[in-house]
Amino acid sequence: MRDVAVLGVGMTRFGIHPGKGVKELGVEAVWNAIQDAGIEPKAIETAYCGYAVSGLLTGQESGVGQLALKDLGITGISVTHVENACSSSACAFREAWISVASGLCEVALAMGVEKMTSATTQRAIKALISSSDVELEWGIIFPGVFAMIAQRHMHEYGTTREQLAKVAVKAHRYGAMNPHAHFQKETSLMEVLNSPMIASPLRLFDCCPISDGGAAAILTTKEFASKCGKHPIQVAASVLKSGLYTDERPITSFESTIKAAKEAYESAAIGPEDVDFAEVHDCFTIAEIVHVEDLGFCKKGEGGRFIENGEADLNGRTPVNASGGLKAKGHPVGATGVGQIVELVWQLRGQAGKRQISGAKVGLAHCMGGFFHADGASLAVHILKR
Amino acid sequence: MRDVAVLGVGMTRFGIHPGKGVKELGVEAVWNAIQDAGIEPKAIETAYCGYAVSGLLTGQESGVGQLALKDLGITGISVTHVENACSSSACAFREAWISVASGLCEVALAMGVEKMTSATTQRAIKALISSSDVELEWGIIFPGVFAMIAQRHMHEYGTTREQLAKVAVKAHRYGAMNPHAHFQKETSLMEVLNSPMIASPLRLFDCCPISDGGAAAILTTKEFASKCGKHPIQVAASVLKSGLYTDERPITSFESTIKAAKEAYESAAIGPEDVDFAEVHDCFTIAEIVHVEDLGFCKKGEGGRFIENGEADLNGRTPVNASGGLKAKGHPVGATGVGQIVELVWQLRGQAGKRQISGAKVGLAHCMGGFFHADGASLAVHILKR
Numbered sequence: 001m002r003d004v005a006v007l008g009v010g011m012t013r014f015g016i017h018p019g020k021g022v023k024e025l026g027v028e029a030v031w032n033a034i035q036d037a038g039i040e041p042k043a044i045e046t047a048y049c050g051y052a053v054s055g056l057l058t059g060q061e062s063g064v065g066q067l068a069l070k071d072l073g074i075t076g077i078s079v080t081h082v083e084n085a086c087s088s089s090a091c092a093f094r095e096a097w098i099s100v101a102s103g104l105c106e107v108a109l110a111m112g113v114e115k116m117t118s119a120t121t122q123r124a125i126k127a128l129i130s131s132s133d134v135e136l137e138w139g140i141i142f143p144g145v146f147a148m149i150a151q152r153h154m155h156e157y158g159t160t161r162e163q164l165a166k167v168a169v170k171a172h173r174y175g176a177m178n179p180h181a182h183f184q185k186e187t188s189l190m191e192v193l194n195s196p197m198i199a200s201p202l203r204l205f206d207c208c209p210i211s212d213g214g215a216a217a218i219l220t221t222k223e224f225a226s227k228c229g230k231h232p233i234q235v236a237a238s239v240l241k242s243g244l245y246t247d248e249r250p251i252t253s254f255e256s257t258i259k260a261a262k263e264a265y266e267s268a269a270i271g272p273e274d275v276d277f278a279e280v281h282d283c284f285t286i287a288e289i290v291h292v293e294d295l296g297f298c299k300k301g302e303g304g305r306f307i308e309n310g311e312a313d314l315n316g317r318t319p320v321n322a323s324g325g326l327k328a329k330g331h332p333v334g335a336t337g338v339g340q341i342v343e344l345v346w347q348l349r350g351q352a353g354k355r356q357i358s359g360a361k362v363g364l365a366h367c368m369g370g371f372f373h374a375d376g377a378s379l380a381v382h383i384l385k386r
Numbered sequence: 387m388r389d390v391a392v393l394g395v396g397m398t399r400f401g402i403h404p405g406k407g408v409k410e411l412g413v414e415a416v417w418n419a420i421q422d423a424g425i426e427p428k429a430i431e432t433a434y435c436g437y438a439v440s441g442l443l444t445g446q447e448s449g450v451g452q453l454a455l456k457d458l459g460i461t462g463i464s465v466t467h468v469e470n471a472c473s474s475s476a477c478a479f480r481e482a483w484i485s486v487a488s489g490l491c492e493v494a495l496a497m498g499v500e501k502m503t504s505a506t507t508q509r510a511i512k513a514l515i516s517s518s519d520v521e522l523e524w525g526i527i528f529p530g531v532f533a534m535i536a537q538r539h540m541h542e543y544g545t546t547r548e549q550l551a552k553v554a555v556k557a558h559r560y561g562a563m564n565p566h567a568h569f570q571k572e573t574s575l576m577e578v579l580n581s582p583m584i585a586s587p588l589r590l591f592d593c594c595p596i597s598d599g600g601a602a603a604i605l606t607t608k609e610f611a612s613k614c615g616k617h618p619i620q621v622a623a624s625v626l627k628s629g630l631y632t633d634e635r636p637i638t639s640f641e642s643t644i645k646a647a648k649e650a651y652e653s654a655a656i657g658p659e660d661v662d663f664a665e666v667h668d669c670f671t672i673a674e675i676v677h678v679e680d681l682g683f684c685k686k687g688e689g690g691r692f693i694e695n696g697e698a699d700l701n702g703r704t705p706v707n708a709s710g711g712l713k714a715k716g717h718p719v720g721a722t723g724v725g726q727i728v729e730l731v732w733q734l735r736g737q738a739g740k741r742q743i744s745g746a747k748v749g750l751a752h753c754m755g756g757f758f759h760a761d762g763a764s765l766a767v768h769i770l771k772r
Binding site: 001052053055056059061062063066067069070075076077078079080081082083084085091094095098099101102103104126127239240241242243244245255256259369370372373377378 | 387438439441442445447448449452453455456461462463464465466467468469470471477480481484485487488489490512513625626627628629630631641642645755756758759763764
């Protein structure tokens, strides 16, 4: 398989976009990526478009990619939609990577879009359900699932309520530095701890928001990138794993993350200690704590202290979610995966503005889609290198 | 890229399956394919699952592949959902093909599932809409679109109402020979011509049914197939094209089919005259007439006569839809594409029973997903060889 690089990236601001549908969000993100790559729209040979719940929420299930690309004059190419819940566009990015790596094409587009704020919160949460015939009947929706994980993590490892809150405070601090973030306002420990209870111990400020948004990345070969006179960002690893789904393992870690990360580190020939920064799937504050452990940034059970000690801060050992993460940057489900890639590329190029991580050479993106039987349903890990 | 072969196939009967959801339909199809391939379930390294409207119709949007595979003990692999309207699983098959061809894995699963009959017909048709903000408002749903195509084709080329009806009669004749078909009962010219009007000139019997179903195929390398002691069926071409979407071309042909077929023929180093039989996307009777022209089986405008003269019959020049096609075999949207592949493999192996095409060596599958501005949104053409 051939080496693959990211030539250009673009995104909309994540947030509330009244009057913009999935198509408009897609057009804006893709156009930004095309301009960033400095290519003609016609150079794109194949496209993968991730979205998850817009069909249920807006009635527009099919053709989102074609409709968006048509408006940019890109027709007659192959366009494929990828749906893997919250990791939909991480998986679209992976398919684009396979497509270029295989030799099938030279230039591939990965995009992700989601329109969620036009529906009620209740409908949006219902659309995000994992297994409609089980979880929906039992009422085990995501805040409940992660609340149970948090309870167990606190019991098992002594993780504190304040440590959870510090994940949110950090997220908002960096979101305030990110002009593409949904929330660009700092928050305080007291504000998080006094926010309304959602599912104990998780409060409103422990939960990521429901957002609209689009994100896009253009992948190509090193050779094509050189021809464009660009210094591309290398895709050093792309791994996707579903879970083991056994009922006999602790709910305080995700086997799918551990397996995907292991394979990604092997593929990139590095270890977790070589990762300069990471974007991880912090749909809830407890999720970031679990993920930094499962990704090997700290030992099992030490995630809370990792956050508390500032090791995930911009100037910490392994900065995590410098973009604001799902928690503050926002979580337009189908756009989140490519949105993480966009942040990785900006950081690796030194274009991340106030939130720039100095000397960042290796970045990791971790995106989790769905959840059954105490494990992620589709767990994507990407490692990008300068 | 490496040569890829189909090692095993399986499907459920297409039709009405009360009490079976997308998961159960998937389990049945995949298990049949695994048994047919003669491999251990654990041999599958990656899976692509196509479905289109089950999310809108059942509320189960995500995780269908993972849930079905978990029940077969297949966990921890990469599972990706592909959604491209009616060509969803044709595109899943294509991704599985790329995955093996790229060298990323040795054994890949392509599956398609759809559960449609639990919803009302009205909801199912609404879910199939192409562009919700345009077609739905204008009322231009698929029967209306294909009625306009039929009107124009009749005006332009003298295609007759009886020729349209003969597509349906042929479909039901072969459906009656196919134990996996939704409709296994013959029909007559008079029955078609007297069936209720849907959108003039299309009557009820010109339209494919709304079905439930699942289909699966296992792809691998020639080398792995040899190790299994199997004579595999070769994937000679896999092409996907979106349309041109210009308003300035005739609605009596699909540019996407013409372009995809051309590229597929070049890739397989054959011409349309070398195709021994085909499964084409006959969502309406007029569609089969247009497609046999666009695929080059006859000249433009002669599709009606091609059918009338029996050239698409089992013993004709190019047998078309020996399975009964979408019209009689059924159209569980997301399962249709792999369902066509299953028929191709059975025919190429000589396992098609009463409807066997003698000496079939080269088969073509044509699957169309979505429709905007007088062209297909995702048009997949596969050529398989014995």
